[in-house]
Amino acid sequence: MIKETALSNNDRAAALIQALPYIQSFKGKTVVVKYGGNAMINEELKAAVIQDVIFMACVGIRTILVHGGGPEIEAMLKKTGKESRFVNGLRYTDEETMEVVQMVLCGKVNKDITLLIEQAGRKAMGLCGIDGAMLKARRIRGEDDLGLVGEIEEVDTSVLQAVLDSGAIPVVSSVAYGTGEDEGKPLNINADIAAAKIAAAIGAEKLLLMTDVQGILRNVQDPDSLIKKARRSELEGLKKDGIVSKGMIPKVDCCTLALDGGVKKAHIIDGRLPHALLIELFTDEGIGTMLER
Amino acid sequence: MIKETALSNNDRAAALIQALPYIQSFKGKTVVVKYGGNAMINEELKAAVIQDVIFMACVGIRTILVHGGGPEIEAMLKKTGKESRFVNGLRYTDEETMEVVQMVLCGKVNKDITLLIEQAGRKAMGLCGIDGAMLKARRIRGEDDLGLVGEIEEVDTSVLQAVLDSGAIPVVSSVAYGTGEDEGKPLNINADIAAAKIAAAIGAEKLLLMTDVQGILRNVQDPDSLIKKARRSELEGLKKDGIVSKGMIPKVDCCTLALDGGVKKAHIIDGRLPHALLIELFTDEGIGTMLER
Amino acid sequence: MIKETALSNNDRAAALIQALPYIQSFKGKTVVVKYGGNAMINEELKAAVIQDVIFMACVGIRTILVHGGGPEIEAMLKKTGKESRFVNGLRYTDEETMEVVQMVLCGKVNKDITLLIEQAGRKAMGLCGIDGAMLKARRIRGEDDLGLVGEIEEVDTSVLQAVLDSGAIPVVSSVAYGTGEDEGKPLNINADIAAAKIAAAIGAEKLLLMTDVQGILRNVQDPDSLIKKARRSELEGLKKDGIVSKGMIPKVDCCTLALDGGVKKAHIIDGRLPHALLIELFTDEGIGTMLER
């Protein structure tokens, strides 16, 4: 995964010591990682993320992994010959689709991540929003009915706290326990939002959103125009100026949600780089865009 | 589900009081329920099982639910067009099949049971043997290689104890964490055996195997020939005499495993009767066959 | 005690399941039972109360039993040839009378109940308001001096909480630790009031007053005129209308005291019916009158 460069003992010690102030400052803090995109598909990147997450846990960061799993759901829908219905261009989640979503996220993606962490030597617990009724959601009622798609109404972090206290890493699928008219049914929820809501509810220090872009670029064409840091108050302006646009808008909105909920910092990082989590957390320079209150 | 008979208040109180000595004696004890068969398919029976399990938890029994899910796996394999390879008449679990097993058990069956318990008003935690590396298994090496099928080598009950201590009901899928040559892979395991091994490891008072038969019948043709109680030492004889035969053999072997592992009593009960669990646990007469050391 | 009717297993299971929602909702809640009247004299009723109380404790209700013991005090006063002095028709509690009160309540009635509970299989602790200075009282100074009769000024629930935490059932005699001019002397207190004050101080869910009447009747002559439920705000009206009158007035006042002190519900129930406590708590219909805020 990472290029094995010939590091001397001196270099290795220097690297550890450079990481020390970050390690000291994050000790005992909670960090929520939204795991997704290429980092969840490419085997090398996947292995690196697992190492990063274990490193984080080892130095005392209470690390929570939240994941979705779009491509795997897509593949399974295709495999089972399920035809999708679309409402104004958006897929409608009927019961049959929800069954696949739940099965793939909670049964496949979630347990596979859990297996990888345990194989790498640390206990993990594969959970979803249904377990301990951790995430309670209500069906979204927008202009178009999208079916069994929910928005989170309540987060009960007691299960997560207990898992973290035990030293294991919680891995959380973005499936919620339905309330209201859908009481007791599973609801599909957006994984980015789930991560942000969990981060806010648990009082996380940081939310790390793994994406397939570099971060917020002032000029999308120019990789050197990365905005390394922005305040909550500047985000509206960036949207108005068209700098935050298209696919970046929901990412930024998700970070805003976290910041407004009390999370100290929300990072949009480039999951295509191996060890993006470690580099963002433990080096002076970092990568990606950091948003703060 | 249950026939609503016109019970007077006097009757109701009498029923509660008759249950009292059983409630007193099971308080704080652990009971493992292997949930399966018709009781998992028929909606009415399903609802009754959930009520029974919640009743058990409410009166202080530390209740663990272990489940398999043969029919749902079968259905999904068919749906995805997966052709099965057979070895001497037994299905070979290749990687693709295992993927379906894991997905259906951990993602569908497990979370559906969890949803039902929570809808009925009690916290539940849907887990499998991978979570917290609760069940470690090694590939079975018999005469025929059956692929990713494991036998349990190690049970770590710490996660279950923590869940029980928190007041939630653990629901456990029969998928294990592979060790040895299959280190880090999921392995398919027999759910009856998983329940027996968990019962032994956690020092359970009882193992309740839900089946689709009445119990051990002296004469399979005669429903009145039910053996209500037998000792561990009599089981070999019952096999030799052909009384325990065919499909009953693995059930009895599973109970033997539990008894030899220290479980006080193992019950083979008829899951086709509504509230079979309650009746077995809280009435003088009980139903099914009770095996004891 | 209860008429042994021929209940089928189906009936028994139905009765348990009907009780389940009540069991679920009372779990971990505190219920104070004022035990008295016929239920304390008739041996069959007595045995039924003990069973009810143990059932309550078994399903997780933190149950406290408070008792007086008028008839037994009366009998002992007679036996020891103690002549009573009356003030405006009310007995004056001189030191010698108080000695008998204390002896009979704390030494006889209290320990006899404790014995019965333990014989039925659960730990109990026989206490009075003196122990751990649980109930501190000051002599009532009304128009007539009634001697060593007190009104509770302070309730220290720490002993009760510790007993409940240990799983035992506290049985409490209505004798208090005197303060003020009677510092260090025992004072006689009203058991109904003691139960209400304890219920308020410990934040009880319910106060159950066992009486020798059906509850509040709209027409005392008509047993079918039972008021099953009334709000705190309606009670004044019921008094004015003469519906709550005579002996019912102090019972209702006692419930009011509890409700005003934060107890959710106060029940006046008919202790002459066997298992009145179970029926009131665990059936839809209930018996007696429930008062709520």
Add this chain to the structure above:
Amino acid sequence: MIKETALSNNDRAAALIQALPYIQSFKGKTVVVKYGGNAMINEELKAAVIQDVIFMACVGIRTILVHGGGPEIEAMLKKTGKESRFVNGLRYTDEETMEVVQMVLCGKVNKDITLLIEQAGRKAMGLCGIDGAMLKARRIRGEDDLGLVGEIEEVDTSVLQAVLDSGAIPVVSSVAYGTGEDEGKPLNINADIAAAKIAAAIGAEKLLLMTDVQGILRNVQDPDSLIKKARRSELEGLKKDGIVSKGMIPKVDCCTLALDGGVKKAHIIDGRLPHALLIELFTDEGIGTMLER
């Protein structure tokens, strides 16, 4: 009670400092005091015992008070006109007598001591062997049936430990919970033996038996012949030599029981001297006879 001598501040400090090594060595140790005899009748002595017991508790000695109450029982029997039946000169405890014993010990004597301790500023808990089934006894079957008189078979110290942990002083009446043929009935037990059995069961450092004699005298006529210390192994000899005789025999046997049960030291002390407990525990010279293993 104690003669108020004119002590200078220097004297007072000297007295405290002389007590210091004893205070240091008894800290956290458990001491069982059998309270009885004159010290329980004379008001001045009584007040001094209460002060001593509170002093002991204050300097960290886990102090348990066990008491009987012969004279008060006698008086109440007389008062209620109960005629006693005698068997070979020993009183037969029939049910009616037992009722009086229980009532007087648990209701009168026990709560009066509790009141005194609390008035002197420390929490106390008045208990008997029935509470929490602390003392389980079986009817003594000797040559003569003496009725409801028991010998202790089992001591459950958990209640005592909890009371001591809470900082309160347990006060224990010598009434036990009957088992065997007397299951659930109260049984009268010897208070000295109860104290010795409790001391052994709880692993006490010391048993202090308060008596109305000076201790073991080599020559009963000569108060200067007090044996200040004897070993367990010498006791048989002292009996043979007639030095331990008559009423001293059961006292010594009781101490032997304690020593054989693991208690470090058993003291026979003169309860007729004010502050005998303090003097025995906290001065170099002490009073009475100390028996050790």
Add this chain to the structure above:
Amino acid sequence: MIKETALSNNDRAAALIQALPYIQSFKGKTVVVKYGGNAMINEELKAAVIQDVIFMACVGIRTILVHGGGPEIEAMLKKTGKESRFVNGLRYTDEETMEVVQMVLCGKVNKDITLLIEQAGRKAMGLCGIDGAMLKARRIRGEDDLGLVGEIEEVDTSVLQAVLDSGAIPVVSSVAYGTGEDEGKPLNINADIAAAKIAAAIGAEKLLLMTDVQGILRNVQDPDSLIKKARRSELEGLKKDGIVSKGMIPKVDCCTLALDGGVKKAHIIDGRLPHALLIELFTDEGIGTMLER
């Protein structure tokens, strides 16, 4: 040390009993003793202080000993030939002087006291303000720069609480952890002030300042003019009237600091009398001057 007078057992018991109400009222309270002056030089007085402190701890007072060590510092400066620089008559604490201060206080005086307490049979922990960053100070910036002399800005009592909880006696040297421009350097602080600040931060019941005077005298010439008690509000007046003057001013200011910080009582006591601490705490009369809010 103390004159061994011939105390009878009666006298000894009387002395203990007279101390009892004080023992009862101080149990579990925290008392900070500023140890200094003659009581730290004279061997007999020193031994008596150690006994007093152990007695205090034994009867449940959470006792903290704070000390300076002027004379020993002086001696070592002389021994090492260090010449002192003076600023307007006050010694300037340069780095070399500070090194000696730290070494003598934390290494010599502190550990010697610790040794004495342990030799007398109780665990002690020798600490200074640097340990666990218990005392954080900033260099005093008055008219004259006095060098490495600090005033306390922050007291972290967690270490002290942990030591007290473990049953050991904390012994604290008046050296602080420097902050601001002296970050990470040791700073010399006034021991009286350190004791007062610790007393306030930990919510002490009492501060006992050991001095070489009798207390506040109305007329310094007249030993019989001792003011035994004064309120915080009277102190300004006493200063104006010249009754509190010269060396008494900083002592009184230090007590004021404690009282204003929430300490209940601050005592100026005469450390030249053996067992001054015991006499002040456990006798009716006491010695010295008690200041209260």
Add this chain to the structure above:
Amino acid sequence: MIKETALSNNDRAAALIQALPYIQSFKGKTVVVKYGGNAMINEELKAAVIQDVIFMACVGIRTILVHGGGPEIEAMLKKTGKESRFVNGLRYTDEETMEVVQMVLCGKVNKDITLLIEQAGRKAMGLCGIDGAMLKARRIRGEDDLGLVGEIEEVDTSVLQAVLDSGAIPVVSSVAYGTGEDEGKPLNINADIAAAKIAAAIGAEKLLLMTDVQGILRNVQDPDSLIKKARRSELEGLKKDGIVSKGMIPKVDCCTLALDGGVKKAHIIDGRLPHALLIELFTDEGIGTMLER
């Protein structure tokens, strides 16, 4: 201190990931570092050791620092003009010398290290063997009386465990609490031996002895002849062959003491290299000689 090489983010991440397996395996383990030699004199090395120790603590290693301080003692003896007496070439530790040893070690060296750790952002507690009577020693009685020099007889690790549990780093001076004829006196002890004894008593994973040599060299002239690993059983042979000789003998004996006391591994490492601790613990290659059972 360390050469600041231009490490890329990729390099940095690689270094952290290479350290991960070591971090995982040492988590929660106890490591005792004997700090001494050049690493305690050279300012750069000193700073690096502090960083290393904080890094160790941050990644969950329970780290204990034990130190002596020969050169500083020497300097202070000279400064105070104390003339040394020698016995067969070894310095005799008289009371005056011991006073200096105690003062310098516990007051100067110990608190200076404590200051450095706290300045670098982690709590530390400066202690010696006197505190909590952690190290009890008896005067060595060899051929020559060396005065107040002790050998450790008993290690009480409770203080160290409490400090480690609180998250602080204990820093321990090699001064012990004297017993036997020197009861209550301080005794000088060898810091290497103190570290080994503490490591054994606390069940440490590792003892790291910082020295001024490379480790055990097969040929002292040849730095490439370093023995990287040796078993306990080979050590006698290495001594016989003269490979372990002179100053290396006591170092190896000290390691043997630790290994025989249950410590898993003892390392002789070269404290002259910056970050020797980190390199030894967290890189594949390591430095120095590792001795194991």
